[in-house]
Amino acid sequence: MAYAVKMVSVDRCSLFYGTLQALKEVSFEVYEGEIFGLVGSDGAGKSSLLRLGATMLAPTAGQISVRGLDVVKEKEKVKAMVGYMPQKFALYQDLTVEENFNFFLDVHGIKGEERVRRKERYLGFSRLLPFCARKVGALSGGMKQKLGLACALVHEPTLLLLDEPTSGVDPVSRQEFWGMLKGMRDQGKTILIATSYLDEGEKCDRLAVMHEGRILAVGAPKEIVSNFGSLEEALINLLQRHLSDG
Numbered sequence: 001m002a003y004a005v006k007m008v009s010v011d012r013c014s015l016f017y018g019t020l021q022a023l024k025e026v027s028f029e030v031y032e033g034e035i036f037g038l039v040g041s042d043g044a045g046k047s048s049l050l051r052l053g054a055t056m057l058a059p060t061a062g063q064i065s066v067r068g069l070d071v072v073k074e075k076e077k078v079k080a081m082v083g084y085m086p087q088k089f090a091l092y093q094d095l096t097v098e099e100n101f102n103f104f105l106d107v108h109g110i111k112g113e114e115r116v117r118r119k120e121r122y123l124g125f126s127r128l129l130p131f132c133a134r135k136v137g138a139l140s141g142g143m144k145q146k147l148g149l150a151c152a153l154v155h156e157p158t159l160l161l162l163d164e165p166t167s168g169v170d171p172v173s174r175q176e177f178w179g180m181l182k183g184m185r186d187q188g189k190t191i192l193i194a195t196s197y198l199d200e201g202e203k204c205d206r207l208a209v210m211h212e213g214r215i216l217a218v219g220a221p222k223e224i225v226s227n228f229g230s231l232e233e234a235l236i237n238l239l240q241r242h243l244s245d246g
Contacts, residue, residue, distance in 0.1 A: 004031070004032075005031060005032040005033075006029050006030070006031060006032070006067075006068075007030050007031060007032045007066065007067060007158070007159055007190040008029065008030035008036075008053060008064070008065070008066055008159065008190075008192060009029050009030075009063075009064070009065045009068075010026055010027055010028050010029070010049070010062070010063075010064050011027055011062055011063045011064070011065075012025045012026070012027050012061065012062040012063075013025070013026045013027070013049075013052065013059045013061070013062035013063070013064055014026070014059065014060050014061040014062055015045075015048050015052065015057065015059055015060050015213075016060045021213060022045050022048045022213050023045045023048055023049065023052075023059075023213045024212075024213040024214050025061075025062065025214075026045070026049065026062070026213070026214070026215050027062075027215070028208050028215060028218050030190060030192055031190070032158075032188075032190050033185065033188055033189075033190060034185065034190060034191075034205040034206060035181060035182070035185050035191045035193065035203070035204045035205050036190075036191070036192050036193070036204060036205065036206050036207065036208070037193050037194075037195060037200065037201045037203075037204035037206070037207035037208070038050070038192070038193070038194040038195070038207070038208055038210055039195060039196070039198065039200075039201040039204075039207050039208070039209050039210065039231075039235075040196065040209060040210035040211055041196055041211070042196065043212065044210035044211055044212065044213070045210055045212070045213040045214075046163070046164075046194035046195075046210055047086075047087065047163050047164075047194060048213075049194075050084070050161045050162075050163050050192065050194055052064050052071060053066065053071065053082065053084075053159075053161050053192065054079075054082055054084035054161050055071050055072075055075045055078050055079050055082070056084075058071075058072045059072075066078045066081055066082065066159060067081065067158075069081075080155070080157075081157055081158050081159055082157050082159050082160075082161060083152035083153055083155065083157035083159070083160045083161070084152060084160075084161045084163075085148050085149060085151075085152040085160070085161070085162045085163060085165055086163050087163040087164045087165075087167060091136045091144060091147060091148060091151075092136060093135070093136050093137035094135060094136075094137060095135065095136060096132065096133050096134060096135055096136070097123070097128055097131050097132050097133070097134055097136060097139070097147055098119075098123075098132035098133065100136055100147060100151065101119060101122075101123060101147070101150060101151060101154070102119075104151040104154045105118065105119070105154055108154055108155040110154065110155070118154055118156075122150040122153050122154060123150055125150070125153075125180070125183075126146040126147065126149060126150045126180065127146070128143065128146060128147055128150060131143065140170075140173070141168055141169045141170065141173065142169045142170060142172070142173025142174075142176065142177065143173075145165050145166065145169055145173070145177060146173075146176075146177065146180070148165070149162075149165065149177070149180065158188075158189065158190060159189075159190045159191075159192065160184070160189060160190070160191045160192070160193075161192050161193075162181075162191065162192070162193040162194065163194050164194050164195055164196065165177060165193065166178075166195070166197070166200065167196075174197075174200075178200070178203055181193070182203075185205075198230075198231045198232050198235065201221060201231055202221045202231055204221065205220065206218070206219060206220050206221075207219075207220075207221060207224070209224065209234075209235055209238055211238075211239060211242060214242070216238040216239070216241075216242055217234075217238055
């Protein structure tokens with residue numbers, strides 16, 4: 001698949017939390033209309049990268065841009081283009097599905113007929129319209145994640161940043177969630193997703209393999225697997241090479 005328009009550009013980005021270096025001169029690009037995966041174990045730096053892209057953090061060194069806009073210097077413009085879903089989404093457990101969704105509509109100042117349209121579109125898209133009156137605390141893990149995605153879409157961003165959205169979700173719900181992501185990709189959305197599941201990495205158009213704040217490889221899953229039997233074998237080989245290089 002050929003890509004033309006850069007959506008995200010990460011250029012030699014480093015990030016420190018005090019004396020701990022979370023990212024080490026990371027560079028890669030995400031193109032418009034693709035699902036790009038950040039694949040790695042806990043502590044690899046995936047969440048830190050997503051927080052930088054969502055303008056929640058500023059890089060210690062290097063630069064990140066979204067559609068050519070610097071995430072630090074043009075923060076407000078970038079925020080309007082980005083939908084961010086953290087690993088633990090901040091849903092109100094004692095409120096209903098509709099009340100939670102209304103809260104995000106209010107945050108983004110969406111009113112009138114447009115409010116109704118977006119509610120029908122995104123709660124319908126995530127198959128949650130029949131559950132509008134149900135309290136979030138009574139939803140399954142998969143349904144909560146779908147509601148989190150619907151809330152992240154409420155202001156119709158062009159770029160979605162998803163931090164391990166299927167963590168702890170049952171296999172059927174994971175499959176349904178990925179069906180939704182591919183549907184959005186086909187409609188022109190760009191998706192940057194962090195996952196520790198290697199089978200989800202294989203579902204991405206392209207991915208970056210991460211370990212301890214570094215990127216070990218970037219490419220389509222088939223390119224990274226190459227002469228190996230699976231992404232797991234390729235990842236083990238990359239880690240071994242990284243460790244032997246010191």
